[in-house]
Amino acid sequence: MPGEPTYQHIAARIRHDITTGRLAPGQTLPSETMLQQTYGVARQTARRAVDLLRAEGLADFERGHGIVVRIQPERADLALPAGATLIARMPTPEERDEHNVREGVPLFVVTLPDETVQVYPADRWQMRQAG
């Protein structure tokens, strides 16, 4: 088949259902087995589709349970100290474990003037500029 790969096509359809609200946060998606049957693909292909959504922070695999639409937490305000710099990047597996963040969630990394580094999961914090 020319054109878009199968797993991207499947991912796009599920993503659409999530972003339009047809699939609500916390809701269980069709299992890998169901996706296989629905789209007539191998399990690996169905899985790759959901893997894309996971890397975007939209869904999660829950072992023994199924695939669920991720519940997005509230973001608390974060103040950037004078002279500090802030970047965003993806965590290593160790950092994901340490800060309890799921796949597809970036980190805010704040570096203070004295080289001190602070890390904040980007799904629970936001920057707000007083004005």
Added chain:
Amino acid sequence: MPGEPTYQHIAARIRHDITTGRLAPGQTLPSETMLQQTYGVARQTARRAVDLLRAEGLADFERGHGIVVRIQPERADLALPAGATLIARMPTPEERDEHNVREGVPLFVVTLPDETVQVYPADRWQMRQAG
């Protein structure tokens, strides 16, 4: 085998070589075939290891060529306007295409008081607080 999965182990070794500078940005890594032979694993397993690094923004597959250590661009300073909020999240495939960002690169999303939204790839921008 109990303990760490094989692909995570392989990824950790390569990641170490990258972060310590033994593998320099722009340098070509061993091909999938070489990784298979080196670690005695299936191609899929070697590939998953590199997939982890790609999701962290450290490496890239280049079709027909090989696997390369990603060159990290310089980050330009970004000023957050008064009353604006900034979040970081992963892009959709469409956004990756539109803003020309690779796998594993988050987006800065700035929302102004009038609801206007601006997007900045997080590998090319950073926030700096005057002081």
Added chain:
DNA sequence: CGAGATTTGTGCGTATGTATT
């Protein structure tokens, strides 16, 4: 310029282990 080798991209099948229900 072309032909072949190399290397990644996609897709399928199978087996076994582990966690949850």
Added chain:
DNA sequence: AAATACATACGCACAAATCTC
């Protein structure tokens, strides 16, 4: 205890892009 569902890992085949000669 049994069924369900995801996690890891092996194998194979062919397509598409790149590189080398």
